Amino acid sequence: MKKHNYSAGPCILPQEVFEKSAQAILNFNDSGLSLLEMSHRSKDFVAVMDEARSLVLELLGLEGKGYQALFLAGGASLEFLMVPYNLMKENGKAAYLDTGTWAAAAIKEAQLFGETSIIGSSKEQNYNHIPKGYSIPEDADYFHCTSNNTIFGTQMKEFPETSIPLVCDMSSDIFSRVLDFSKFDLIYAGAQKNMGPAGTTLIVVKEEILGKTGRTIPSMLDYTKHIKAESMYNTPPVFPVYASLLTLQWLKNLGGIAAIEKINNAKAALLYAEIDRNPLFKGAAAVEDRSNMNATFLLNDEAHAATFDALWKAAGISGLPGHRSVGGYRASMYNALPLESVQVLVDVMKELETKV
Numbered sequence: 556m557k558k559h560n561y562s563a564g565p566c567i568l569p570q571e572v573f574e575k576s577a578q579a580i581l582n583f584n585d586s587g588l589s590l591l592e593m594s595h596r597s598k599d600f601v602a603v604m605d606e607a608r609s610l611v612l613e614l615l616g617l618e619g620k621g622y623q624a625l626f627l628a629g630g631a632s633l634e635f636l637m638v639p640y641n642l643m644k645e646n647g648k649a650a651y652l653d654t655g656t657w658a659a660a661a662i663k664e665a666q667l668f669g670e671t672s673i674i675g676s677s678k679e680q681n682y683n684h685i686p687k688g689y690s691i692p693e694d695a696d697y698f699h700c701t702s703n704n705t706i707f708g709t710q711m712k713e714f715p716e717t718s719i720p721l722v723c724d725m726s727s728d729i730f731s732r733v734l735d736f737s738k739f740d741l742i743y744a745g746a747q748k749n750m751g752p753a754g755t756t757l758i759v760v761k762e763e764i765l766g767k768t769g770r771t772i773p774s775m776l777d778y779t780k781h782i783k784a785e786s787m788y789n790t791p792p793v794f795p796v797y798a799s800l801l802t803l804q805w806l807k808n809l810g811g812i813a814a815i816e817k818i819n820n821a822k823a824a825l826l827y828a829e830i831d832r833n834p835l836f837k838g839a840a841a842v843e844d845r846s847n848m849n850a851t852f853l854l855n856d857e858a859h860a861a862t863f864d865a866l867w868k869a870a871g872i873s874g875l876p877g878h879r880s881v882g883g884y885r886a887s888m889y890n891a892l893p894l895e896s897v898q899v900l901v902d903v904m905k906e907l908e909t910k911v
């Protein structure tokens with residue numbers, strides 16, 4: 556039986572993406588070849604890369620606005636260092652918002668390159684909210700933030716106005732809600748949270764911010780080189796790119812980001828209403844900063860854990876335990892998770908009330 560998959564990442568993808576990508580491994584486009592055994596320079600694969608790159612810009616509303624989309628390897632974690640490599644000037648500086656484990660990991664890498672100031676942090680409160688009221692130093696080379704904190708279950712609802720390049724790690728909420736994406740100068744996202752399988756990272760960058768650092772950048776880490784090579788500077792991760800394209804096509808057919816946002820809002824509203832209503836549970840994150848992608852919650856009495864765990868497992872739910880830094884539970888409700896799966900979880904939470 557197919558599970559109700561709440562995994563935080565790699566995560567659930569649409570069933571049709573699994574089916575079509577399985578078919579492509581056997582026989583891609585009726586070519587008599589597997590997607591896995593054909594040249595990335597073949598006409599068939601070049602078409603995949605081109606469509607994936609343009610569909611990203613189309614879905615984000617960034618076509619014709621000076622942006623480029625790249626599908627690279629190395630995960631979002633490699634972007635933690637590619638960003639300062641490409642944007643921080645020699646003897647320059649950068650400003651970061653410290654909102655969780657991933658933000659802190661990005662800060663650690665930037666510190667290797669130059670003066671990195673943390674202009675807001677919720678670390679002392681175990682990252683249970685998004686810092687507010689910070690000010691961005693306008694002489695920094697860029698400002699970096701994390702739109703959704705996958706581990707702690709917080710999400711930025713607003714983004715600051717700034718004259719310096721705005722860089723955002725959107726790994727766990729890209730394509731999940733309508734934003735004015737043209738406010739951002741560089742967005743990156745590991746595919747495996749909301750776009751595709753592990754193995755590729757999406758980078759969307761406004762070309763005019765590149766080439767200004769004065770530093771020599773190793774080729775594989777240079778966004779400009781990847782753009783020039785149309786995201787094929789070396790052999791790209793062909794399968795993750797293809798499966799990501801299928802997910803993007805699925806999203807477009809559904810009506811794009813505006814359509815999925817409605818569904819995501821309904822899923823989050825359903826679950827948070829139960830977390831707030833049910834006297835056995837409490838939410839882990841500040842209410843105003845709650846993530847619509849990853850809902851973190853705890854039992855008020857840990858003694859009920861064994862009963863609750865047995866109930867959700869019996870209901871076919873998978874991937875619910877929270878990250879060790881928060882404990883409790885984390886329900887990751889990425890784009891492909893159906894509303895019905897959230898109803899199953901809510902029903903189990905209600906059932907627990909009758910068992911304890």
Ligand SMILES: *Cc1c(COP(=O)(O)O)cnc(C)c1O
Nearest residue numbers: 630631632657705724726727745
């Ligand atoms: C998972 C995650 C990362 C790390 O992604 P990798 O692709 O494993 O390097 C970075 N940032 C956020 C917000 C994440 O959720």
